[in-house]
Every structure is written in C-alpha cells, then in structure tokens.
Amino acid sequence: MNAGVIGATFVVAGFVKGVTGMGLPTVAMGVLGTLMLPAQAAAMLLVPSFVTNVWQLFAGPDVRALSRRLWPMMAGITAGTVAAASFIAGGGGVWAVAGLGAALMLYAAAGLLAWHLPVPARHERWLSPVIGAVTGVVTGGTGVFVVPAVPYLQGLALQKEELVQALGLSFTVSTIALAIGLAREHAFAIDDLRASLFAVVPALVGMWIGQRVRGCISGITFRRCFFVCLLALGVELSARAFV
Template sequence: MDTIFSLIPPSLLVLSFGVSALAGLVKGMVGFALPMILISGLGSFLSPELALAGLILPALISNAVQALQHGFGAALASLKRFRVFLGAGLLCLLLSSQLVRVLPVPVLLAMIGGPVALFCIMQLAGWRPHLKNGQNRFAEVVIGSVAGFIGGMSGVWGPPMVAYLTAIDTEKREQIRVQGVAYGLGALSLTGAHTVSGVLNAQTVWFSAFLVVPSMLGMWLGMKVHDRIDQAAFRKITLWVLLVAALNLLRRAFLG
C-alpha cells in the first residue's frame, strides 16, 4: 500500500475505487465501456499515464472472463471469424502504444477524449451504421487499424469495434463474446506494450492490481442484473456519462 500511496493520495484512491466499480458494472451489463469509463473517469483527476496504467489489469482480467463465458471453443470460433480485424488492430496497437511517452499531455488528453466524445454523440444522435453485405474484409482492416491506433495510446479501442459489429448485425451473444475476445487480446497486447513503454512499471502495476477488485465486483453485479434492466435506456444513460467525462478531458486538453 505504501507504493500506491506514493503515487496517489488516499482520497483519490477511494475515488478511483468508485470509478472502477462503475466501469465494471457497465461492463457486466453491456459487454463494453470499461476502458472508456476508466480512462475518462481516472483521467479527470489523475495524469494520463497513471490513468492508462490503472486500466490495464482490470481490462485484461474482465475481458478474459467475458471471452470465455461460453467456453473455449466458442471463443476460438469468434477469433477465427474476426481474425483480420483483430490482426490489424493488434498491429496498430503495438505501434501506437510507444507514442504515449513522447506526446505532450494536452495532445494525449485530446486524443483520448475526442474519439470517445465523437462516438457518444453519434450514438445519442441515433447513428446506426449498416453494411448491406455483412462482414467486409476491407472494412475490417481499416476499422481495426483505427481501433488499434487509438487503443495503443489511450487503452480505449471499443467504440470502433462496437460500431462495426452493430453494422453487420452480429447476434447478441456472439457480439458479447467477440468483444471479450478482441478486448482481451488487445488488453494482453497493451500490457506487454506498456511494460515496454514504461507506463506499467514496478510502481504503477500495484495501482492497476488494486483496481481489479472493484472492477470485478462491479462486473459481477452487472452480469447479475443484465437481464433485469431496460438495456437500451441504461446504455443511453451510460453514453451521456461518458460524453460528460470525455468533454471534461477535452476541456483539460485545450483550457488546462
């Protein structure tokens, strides 16, 4: 605990616990948004690098649970089906992750808050992309690369993938599973990449490990109430919360 307190005061640690529990709750209900909530929430009162380090282990473990909830065989089938998307995304994630140490803080904040805010605004406005011919390899390369590039710098690669899966009318159970597989592979790559970049180190790894507990508790609760809520209404509320958090990051980027 002394190592954690050297990075963050107790009051902000408690606040981080609450943000992580909320992120896990939403993750359990809708299958995504844990990194977005963590990076947006933690980034509102912590440095971008510490916020990014904090989300790495909760993302890794929660996505492993989500990917394997229907068994290893189902996860492998989803991996094979979306291998082009995942390959492009992972390559760009590994490349862009090394930019975290060299980009100025305001630029990093803008690159995190901008994509999240744009995604929320489009979804709240009713935008639902649709590809008439279903799964498209070219679209997978392009969208996967964009998702990976953003994810390497911010830990957030979900919005482009959610948009693509929605556009090809992916069945609900498979969509949840594919997201878990994709985000799990991304989280594993992110862990390795930011061990190399220095974002995840002997000090920050303890903060990230601490956040696993509230994240998993929140996810467990979210999965319990998943079938008992109006998911569309809750998702809209979540988008509004994310939008406010993302706009706050943009405020910090441009106004200080």
Template sequence: MSIEDLVVLFVVLFVGGVLKGATGIGVPIVAVPVLAAYLNLHLAVAVIMLPSVVTNGWMLWRLRAERPPTHFFYTIPVGTLAGIAAGVTLLASLPDRYLNLGVAGAIVVFLMSRAIRPSWRLGPAAERILSLPAMFFVGLIQGATGISAPVVMMYLSSLGMERAQFVFCVSLLFFVASVAQVPAMAVAGLFGPFELLLGLLALVPSMLGIPVGDRIARRMSVVWFDRVIMMMLVGLAVKLAASGFAG
C-alpha cells in the first residue's frame, strides 16, 4: 500500500469521525466501503471495530443526560446481540462479492431513506411491537457488513425523536453492537492481534474528527453536510456494486 493510499484512508477515517461528531452516524458508513476497496471486506469490518467501540462510547458519555424510552435498554442489547450472532456467521461464510453487494445495497437503502424522509411516525403500540425485531435486523446487518446505519436511520427517524435523543440512541445501539461484535468475530477467526493493531491506528483519525464535527454542527446545517456525504456514498455504492457484479 502506497503513501497516497494511506493518506486516503486517514482522510476517510477523519471524515467519518467528523460525521460522527456532527450527526452520531459516521465512521463505519463512510470508512468500511472505502477500506473494502483497498482491503477485503472481512478485514475492513474488523479494522473498524475498535474505532466503533471507542467513538460510540465517547458519544454516550457526552450525551449521558439524554434518556431514550426505557424499553430500549433491553430491546437494543437482546435484539442486537441475537442479530450479530447470525450476521457474523454470514460474514465468515459468504464470498466477498456477496458482502460487497450487501454493503452497496445497505448504502442505497440509506440514501433512499434520507432522500424520501417519510413523514409518518410509528405509534407507541406499534413501536413496542417492532422494537425487538428491528434491533435484531440491525444486529444482522451490523454483523454481516459492519454497516447498520441504514436500518437504524429508518427505524429511529420513524419515531420522531429529538436530535440529542436520536444521537444518544444511535450511539447506544452501535456501542452495544460493536462491543458484542468484537468477541464474535474473534471466535469466528476474523479478529486477532493484527486487526487490533490496525484498529488502534484507525482510531487516531476517527477520534480527531469528532470534535471537528461537533464544531461544524454548531455552525452549519447538518442537512447540507449530510448531502455532501450522500454524494460521496453514491460513488462508493456504485464502485462496490461494480466490484460485486464483476467478481
């Protein structure tokens, strides 16, 4: 890997940290597709695990005064952990081309959900019924691809949460998912000392980006910032889809 490639990866991880600091969602959705273009997807998902744990833990600490509905504290860990167990099995058994197509599909769903912005909201009764299966699906996608933001965005946005509570719930979910995914991937032979070392290196630009994103969010429209990221993701989705179909 050339110096230019390393600079690209550093910038991408930094941008992921910036987006994380601004919106609560960032490092995996931005970094995994780019890392997968340079590494295989299995290694890309493994490398991003440590940055995911630390950045989400940091966001939880910053927003610790925000509290989601009480039932989220059991539906998130139970549903997500069960889904991750199934998702990691897919990651270990499926060829890269199918996983690349899966990531591309996840990005497309994410972009569509952001563009459509449905105005409807789930009622309290429906939300309680759908909470556990929704968290399972989040874990499934997280375990298989490392990118569950599309499902998270669609589900939480349908609840009409305030921004601070939304970011707290996103960070809580991703923190639980990441903490659970690390040992699951280790058992599957996908996470070891080498991946840990790469994760420590990836953590530096990710953490550097968070305070920058926080400052940006205070001075500019997050909607405008999201549009820039979505344009970036369109190109990444096309690239990964092309790689998947070509493979």
C-alpha cells in the first residue's frame, strides 16, 4: 500500500473529525476498505483512532461523571466487539466488506434524514447495555464504531460538550476493544502497529486543520456532503459482494 495514499486518507479522516467531532474511523475504514481487507484496514486505524479519541475525551468537562453514567454501554461495546472480532479477522471475506458497506449506508442515511430519537431517562438503564452490545457486534464485524451508538448518544439529554465527550468515550472504548479482539484472533501484528503509528501524524494534522476551519464553513452543508460521500462509499463496498 502506497504510504502517500495512507497519509492522504488519514489527513482527510482527521479533517472530518476535526470539523464534526467524529468520522475518523468511519472515513478511514470506508476508503481503505476499497483497497485492502477490512481486518487490515481496522488494524491500521487503531492507533490514530485511539490518540484522537483520547484527545477528544479529555477535552470535555467531567469524564468521571460521564463514565459513571455510560459504563453499562461501554461494557456492552467491549463484550460485543471482542466476541464479534472473529468475523472481520477470520473467514468473513467479502461479506465483511459488504457488512462494512451496509454500516456506512445506514449511518449515512441516519445523518441525511436527521434521525433523532429521544431516549426517555427511565429506559436508559436497560437500553444502554443493549445499544452497547449491538454497537460492539457491528464494530467487531465491520470496524465501524458509529451504529447505533451515535444516534443513541444523540438521543440522550446531553449538553453539546458532554455529547462530544461521550462520543470520544464510546470511540475510545470501541478502539481498545477492537484491538483486543484483533489481537485475540492473531490479526494484529507488529507490521500493522508500524503502519498504524505512521498514520497518527497525518490524522492529527487533519484534525488540527479541521478544528481551525470549523467556524469558517457551514456545519450543515459539510455534514450533508460528508454523509453523501459515505453513502456512495457504502454502496460501492456493498456492491462488491455481488460482482
């Protein structure tokens, strides 16, 4: 894989995260999934995803209070991801690519249609671990962290800064759990670690640029273009399973 292609991919992915607060693993998996096996792409995004998400996590107001509230969801993410990682790391093959495409299309559709489902406080105790487990299964099978965690977190009564921090917490836990799952399946080697470390700098550069231009562009327009591009990537990846 050309180092320039990898670097450019993570600059773009970091830029999207800098503007929107999410999207680095989604963009990276979507682009790299067209060029390599999903397990290879997932291994490559681990370190830059972890670094940028920890940065996002600790930039918020109170990580301890948020962790106490969301720990059942994080436990579900961890269990689901580790359990399902054998699919993306093993014999899933072309169906893992199709699953990645389907996850991208679902996420893009949710964004374009502005789905917002309020979560009543009385349901949060049992719904959080369920959403976490489902997100974990999707993460372990496709390498994408966002479905259904992002719509669920957006439905909670969180302030803007808390939401960004909650997304950082969810993505950080997902990244760690995916690393554990891939390592358990012997799908994360030293060479993958070197490539993942290489991707950190372009990801941080892209994120820095995105944060600087966040106030200079229309967030609504940018998100719409972002979701349209994700939808196109998802269609292309899904179609590969049937060609």
